[in-house]
Amino acid sequence: MSEIQSDDKDIRTNVERFEAAARASKVEFEIPRIDRILLVLDGSNQDATSEGLATVLARSAEAELRIFAADGSRRDPDRKDYLDRRAEALRENGIRAEVEALEKSAENLKAYEQILAAAERTSCDLMVLCAPYLEDFDSLGRESVGTTLDILMCRSAVPVLAAREPRDDPGRCLEKILLPITPFLDPGARAAAWTFRLVREGGHIQLLAITGDEWPETPTDMPENAEIRVAAGLHRAEAAGLIAAMQRRSAEAGLGCRMDLASGEVVKVLAEWANREELTVVVPCCPRDPVGTAYQRVQALVRELRNPVLIV
DSSP: OOOOOOOHHHHHHHHHHHHHHHHOOOOOOOOOOOSEEEEEOOSSTTHHHHHHHHHHHHHHHTOEEEEEOOTTOTTTTSHHHHHHHHHHHHHHTTOOEEEOOOOGGGTTSOHHHHHHHHHHHHTOSEEEEESSTTSOHHHHTTSOOHHHHHHHHHHOSSOEEEEOSOOSSGGGGGSEEEEEEOSSSOOHHHHHHHHHHHSOTTOEEEEEEEESTTSOOOOTTSOSOHHHHHHTTTTOHHHHHHHHHHHHHHHHHTOEEEEEEEESOHHHHHHHHHTSSSOEEEEOOOSOOTTSHHHHHHHHHHHHOSSOEEEO
């Protein structure tokens, strides 16, 4: 009979992992249905990226695209012709696409008010737009997300997928989805569900747990090892259960799923990871309070990103 060699550290690690798994609670989530996507264009150099993302999602979900542009677009007064051409091109590619007209009563409203009205009118399940809105990405770079997106982050009743740096093949950004797990950006079941809605068939889900000085004090009954702290669900059974559920769902769907650890200031570390390659980031924005810490972290993160970000 062969003897199993194992040092004390390995034994402690395995015991701690078992204890962490035992703490986990069962988490269930349903992948959201998308029947209608509001694609908000503005004539900027991000339009093609927004349209590309919306097209891939519409095709995979068999959803309808409603194309809209707020008054004040740089293409005024050619906005209608521009949108008609985009809709026709999409229909030629097998996408159900229609132009959502700007109502006369909305012409004097601000851009974000027009967009919110269009979202409510169309009963859309997802909004895709450029950030910063009404500006080429090159002109502002990552210095601003724009007032329009700022307010939509607060007020939109549906998730907002914001395009950032223009991409030649936007669909590649949906082949890998990055979901951060931190005490300050609690992913929750809703964000996890949208991660699976976005990822392309055969794609990959990246879970990134970030530890650092900003973390709350570690409870005395938890192991000090950072990996075990994360496996234990950031000291919460719900988060541990969410991680387990995502790994299980990924395996069932034939998706890759990797868990990595990083340490440092949340926004800086997450932006560095997210900007390494083409992917899409999913972040929760709850509570949607513009003076709240969570909102300000999401705002700062979006400003640093070059890749698309879904705000749920």
